[in-house]
Amino acid sequence: MSRFKRGAHVDSRAGFRQEKEDCPVPYGLLKAARKSGQLKSIRAVLMYLGSVPHSVWRLNIDTPQEAQQNLSFGAADLTKLLLSSNKLQSLSEDVKLLPSLVVLDIHDNQLSSLPDSIRDLEQLQKLILSHNKLTQLPSGLWRLTNLRCLHLQQNLIEQIPQDSGQLVHLDDLDLSNNHLMDIPESLANLKNLVALNLSCNKLKSLPPAISEMKNLRMLDCSRNQIESIPPVLAQMESLEQLYLRHNKLRFLPELHCCKTLKELHCGNNQIEVLEADHLKHLSALSFLALRDNKVKNLPEEITLLQGLEHLDLTNNDISSLPCGLGTLPKLKSLALEGNPLRTIRRDLLTKGTGELLKYLRSRIQEEPKTAMTLPSQAKINVHAIKTLKTLDYSEMNKTHQDKSMTTNRGCCRKATKMEEILLGESFLSFDLCKYRMLAFIKIKRGLFRFP
Missing domain, CATH: 3.80.10.10 (Ribonuclease Inhibitor)
Structure with missing residues (x-):
């Protein structure tokens, strides 16, 4: 062993290495x-x-x-x-x-x-x-x-205070993927908000005051625990995109005033019935997603969605389709996988949307109807009707009156075997002379005015 003690370790780079706090x-x-x-x-x-x-x-x-x-x-x-x-x-x-x-x-x-x-x-x-x-x-x-x-988004926030309503110039708010259980009423003060993302939280309801966001175009409430949508949501006139996926909804929301709504995403809920009232006001809708629900039937009013381009009905309980679905002029994509369809051949479903719609249109010609109730905003070529026996037009809206339905143009000229006619206030006159088999006429109260 050496007599000399080994000297302390010397850092040969001392003076050249910067400490962390000195790193500019x-x-x-x-x-x-x-x-x-x-x-x-x-x-x-x-x-x-x-x-x-x-x-x-x-x-x-x-x-x-x-x-x-x-x-x-x-x-x-x-x-x-x-x-x-x-x-x-x-x-x-x-x-x-x-x-x-x-x-x-x-x-x-x-x-x-x-x-x-x-x-x-x-x-x-x-x-x-x-x-x-x-x-x-x-x-x-x-x-x-x-x-x-x-x-x-993507934090651990559990509560948004009432003071949040002070951000009056806010137009984009993303609160998704947090732990929120409710939304303060004061959020309604954000009148300039255009996009609001509340997805992936623990919300069970939405405050009715949210309808006061008149400029809101996109609302995402996906992946929450929402069971119903407040009816006042229908007052959001500027809404264009509504996401309600992965909730506990049993019905579609009623969106009477949402005339500009283009996309409605309601997949992965518990929806069983599609009411006509839920569809007839959505004239601008181009994308409707209802996959993974419990829908059993499609109402005839689905044909009112004349701008519809994509319809997703995957994994529902639908056994048949209305033939009128084939008349939607812009429909490009119709997803039906996972439904117990009994009236359509399986091989036809594999040929794509175009062939399926063509088949549905052909069924309209094969099965002419003998009774018809026209939705208040429907447009139809009544002069081509030959076998009609009952015509219900009592709910026709004046603002959507088809001029071809007045007597001076001749209504349903070929349907000479008409047995029943139900008229509303949209008809000022009606020629009944040609309908020799007519046995019943129902006229809305106050329609006649005697001299």
Whole structure:
């Protein structure tokens, strides 16, 4: 054994290795940020430090080298800060030192809370906080009245406070994939909201006040525990897309005033019956998804959906289809897999939508009807009717009156074996002379006026 003690270990790289807290954001990035007002591409620094360096928060305060050297330089306050997809566990109170921020993106981190000083970002319009571990939100957040976009999806939030109604300029709110059990009534104050995503929560109902969002175009309430939709939802006149998949609905919502609704997604519910009243007002509907329900029959009023392009009825209890389905002029996709259809050959179902619709149209010619009730907004070529014996037009709406139904043009000229006619107030006159077999006429009260 040597007499000399081995000296302490000497780090040959000492003096060259930077400590974490001394690792700055590259000066070139800070310089570029001062000119453009945007700071991004600092992921390597953030991943190394695990937090945002002070030089970022003080970007608008610290004097740059150019100014110290009396060189001409242009500077702009930071307006856009992108800190997404790092491992940030906290956000400093110093965020208030960037009051000119318009966009702040901190999604996909490990934040469990936010500093209340976020209230000082009064110019903020877009705040992305999705994919974090937030359980609650600071009261200061709801004072950012210039916010237009707020994304909070994929967090652990259990409650939204009444103060949320202060974000009156908000047009995009995403609260999906949280632990919400209810929605505050004050949310109805968000009159400018265009898109609201409440999917993947624990909601059992929707507040009736939600109908006051007159500008809302997209509402997603999928994957909740909702059993019924408040009737006032029908007052949302601007609604274009409604997602209600994976809930506990037994009926379609009544959407009388939703004249612009284009997509209705109600798959994976417990719907058994489709009422005519649920369909007749959806004239603009192009996509109707009812897969994985318990629907047994399709009403004839399905033919009122003249703009329908996609109809998904997969995995229901439908045994037959109305022949009128074949007359829908824009229908491109009809999904029927998993239904006990007995009136249509299996090989026909494999030939595609076009062949199936063609077959249904052919059945109309083979089985002429001897009775007909026309929906109030239906349009039909009555001059081609030959075998009709009963005509019920008592519910005809004046505003949708077909001029061909008046006597001066001749109604149902070929249906000379008519036995019953039910008239409403839309008929001012009707020529009955040719109907020799007519045995019964029902006329709405007050229709006749005697001199």
